[in-house]
Each structure stands twice: as C-alpha cells, then as structure tokens.
Amino acid sequence: MSEESVQSHRAGFVALLGPPNAGKSTLLNRLLGEKLAIVTAKPQTTRSRILGILTLPGAQLLLQDTPGLHQSPKKLNQVLNEAVAEVAKDCDVALLLVDRGHGWKAVHDDLLARLRAAGKPLLVVGTKCDGRDAKDLVWPPSAVETNETVCSLSALTGEGIARLIEQIVERLPESPRLYPEDELTDRPLRWLCAELVREALFECLRQELPYSMAVEIVSFDETRTDLVGIEANVLVERESQKRIVVGAGGAMIKRIGIRARGAIERLLGGRVHLQLFVKVDPRWQKSARRIEELGYR
Ligand SMILES: Nc1nc2c(ncn2[C@@H]2O[C@H](COP(=O)(O)OP(=O)(O)OP(=O)(O)O)[C@@H](O)[C@H]2O)c(=O)[nH]1
Ligand SMILES: [Mg+2]
Numbered sequence: 001m002s003e004e005s006v007q008s009h010r011a012g013f014v015a016l017l018g019p020p021n022a023g024k025s026t027l028l029n030r031l032l033g034e035k036l037a038i039v040t041a042k043p044q045t046t047r048s049r050i051l052g053i054l055t056l057p058g059a060q061l062l063l064q065d066t067p068g069l070h071q072s073p074k075k076l077n078q079v080l081n082e083a084v085a086e087v088a089k090d091c092d093v094a095l096l097l098v099d100r101g102h103g104w105k106a107v108h109d110d111l112l113a114r115l116r117a118a119g120k121p122l123l124v125v126g127t128k129c130d131g132r133d134a135k136d137l138v139w140p141p142s143a144v145e146t147n148e149t150v151c152s153l154s155a156l157t158g159e160g161i162a163r164l165i166e167q168i169v170e171r172l173p174e175s176p177r178l179y180p181e182d183e184l185t186d187r188p189l190r191w192l193c194a195e196l197v198r199e200a201l202f203e204c205l206r207q208e209l210p211y212s213m214a215v216e217i218v219s220f221d222e223t224r225t226d227l228v229g230i231e232a233n234v235l236v237e238r239e240s241q242k243r244i245v246v247g248a249g250g251a252m253i254k255r256i257g258i259r260a261r262g263a264i265e266r267l268l269g270g271r272v273h274l275q276l277f278v279k280v281d282p283r284w285q286k287s288a289r290r291i292e293e294l295g296y297r
Helices: 003-008 024-032 075-090 106-118 162-169 190-202 238-245 250-270 289-291
Strands: 011-018 050-055 058-064 093-097 122-127 150-152 214-221 228-236 271-279
Touching: 011 024, 011 075, 024 058, 024 093, 024 122, 024 162, 058 162, 075 106, 075 228, 075 289, 093 106, 093 162, 106 122, 122 162, 150 162, 190 214, 190 228, 190 250, 228 238, 228 250, 238 250, 238 271, 250 271
Parallel strands: 011 058, 011 093, 093 122, 122 150, 228 271
Antiparallel strands: 050 058, 214 228
16 A cells, blocks of 8 residues: 555544434444344334445544433343444544434434534434335424535445545544444454344244343354254243243244244354244343343443
C-alpha cells in the first residue's frame, strides 16, 4: 500500500440505533452481504451488540448492531439499554433508524438528544421504504436538522444502500484498517450458532415465550471431518414453558431443531448434528452474571 493510500483510508465504528423492529439487524446483514444477525418479525429480537466488519478498498466500517431501546424494569432490558448507550457514546458515526411505516417516536427524540450531546456525526435513516405505508409518511421528520443527513432505503430490495455506504464513509475518520480484511465479526462461531437456535424459537413458538428463553451452547465439536456436532441448552423459566417447548412426544423441539440445524448448516457451509436440551432455569433473566455468561452483554 502506498503512503498516499494509507493516508486517505478511513475506518471507524458505525452504530445502528433505533427502536425495536426498526430494521437494524436486516440492514447490518444487507451491508455485509452475509446473514450475521438474526431477524424476526417480532420486536426485541437482538439481545447484544454485535460487530459486523465491512472491508472496502478505501475504508473499513465497523458496524455495531444493537438491541432496540425499550422501557421495562427487567434486568435484561436494563442491560440491553446500557449496551445501546455505550455504543452511542463510543461510535464515530451514528445511524438513527426510523421505520418509514411507523414514523418518528419518543425513543428517537431520546437517542437524538444523546447523540447531539455527544457531538456524533449523524445520519437519520428511513428504513423499509419499499413498504406500502412508507409513501404516506411525512419525511424527513421535523425534529431532524439539515446537517443530520437524511436518507431512505430498503434493506430488502437494496435501494439506497450504495448511497448510504458513501455517506458513512465520508463521515469516518482517517485511519488504517482496524481489523484484518478477511474478518467478518468479533463474535465466535458458537455464539452465532446459539443465535440461530434463538431465531428458530421465534419462528416456531407463538406469542411471548421466546422472550423468556435463552440458548447456551454446551459443546461444539469440530474434530470430525464430515460434520460439526453441537449440543445446546434451551433455557426456560418455568416447568410449564418446558412442556410447551418440548411439545407432545417431543414434536415441537424436533421442529425447532430441524429449522435451527438448517440455518446453522448454511452458516457453516457443511453438515451439522444438533442436539437441543430444554432446561428450567428460573433465574437466568434476573441475574447479571448469568446474562453475561450467556453472551448478552
Ligand atoms: N419490507 C421491509 N421489511 C423490512 C426491511 N428491513 C427489515 N424489515 C423487516 O422488519 C422486521 C424487523 O427487522 P429486524 O432487522 O429484526 O429489526 P431490528 O431493528 O433488528 O429489531 P430488534 O432486534 O428487535 O430491535 C423483520 O420482519 C424484517 O424482515 C425492509 O427494508 N423492508
Ligand atoms: Mg435486531
């Protein structure tokens, strides 16, 4: 690399912020061109910050997906909100995501005030512009000032994505690469696998149940050449929940396992033997130590 190109290289942390379900994880995956973060139709899917590394010829974007900010007294939610505040404080550029179908909310005011106070370069990003509802919405929102550049995109169709990348790169500080160019994330493979099991729980179980569940990989065996062996605990808070997750004759946990295995095989690009064990752990959501052990911090 010549001296000139080192000087003009840009790199830094880019925070993806916004309320639950705004489309943060979908945008992360679209920017990376890889499925790194799990996505569901339900709000409050993401539980921990996850770093996705996008290496381009002249720039490296360290994209931080975050949990959606929400109000609830539970210990887990408190931990999640602290994670968001920390990312907002530490980033070089902040993306504030607004679902074009739902518009500007009180939580956007809250995040905007924090980012302005911290003096962060800011991009207000309207998501889901492909949606039917997006067309009717007043855009940009009145709370946004002209220097807080506004754009609109669809992570599903890819519309507006190239322009967003340009706008982010313009705002990054000059810096050499901060991670090796072939690195995609700071998260270990086993953690990504646990997330894919969690995504299958959201897909297979109805209503609120997946919110009180967690997944813990207990063994990850790569010694065989033909397949990877994975054992995971699926934690629930009560015996009654365990019965639902296991299902009649084990039918439900089998369905969950098949879905999760398919997703993990796509991630690893090879065959997987996945065993799931449903365990009752009434305290996991209340204990800071347990939340940390599970990787949600
Ligand atoms: N039509 C459309 N739907 C989208 C788009 N981006 C995301 N979605 C959908 O919106 C829902 C929420 O997306 P996520 O990416 O999980 O949202 P999130 O902000 O990460 O949500 P939390 O992790 O719960 O805070 C999913 O059903 C996505 O498929 C988009 O560009 N267009
Ligand atoms: Mg998410």
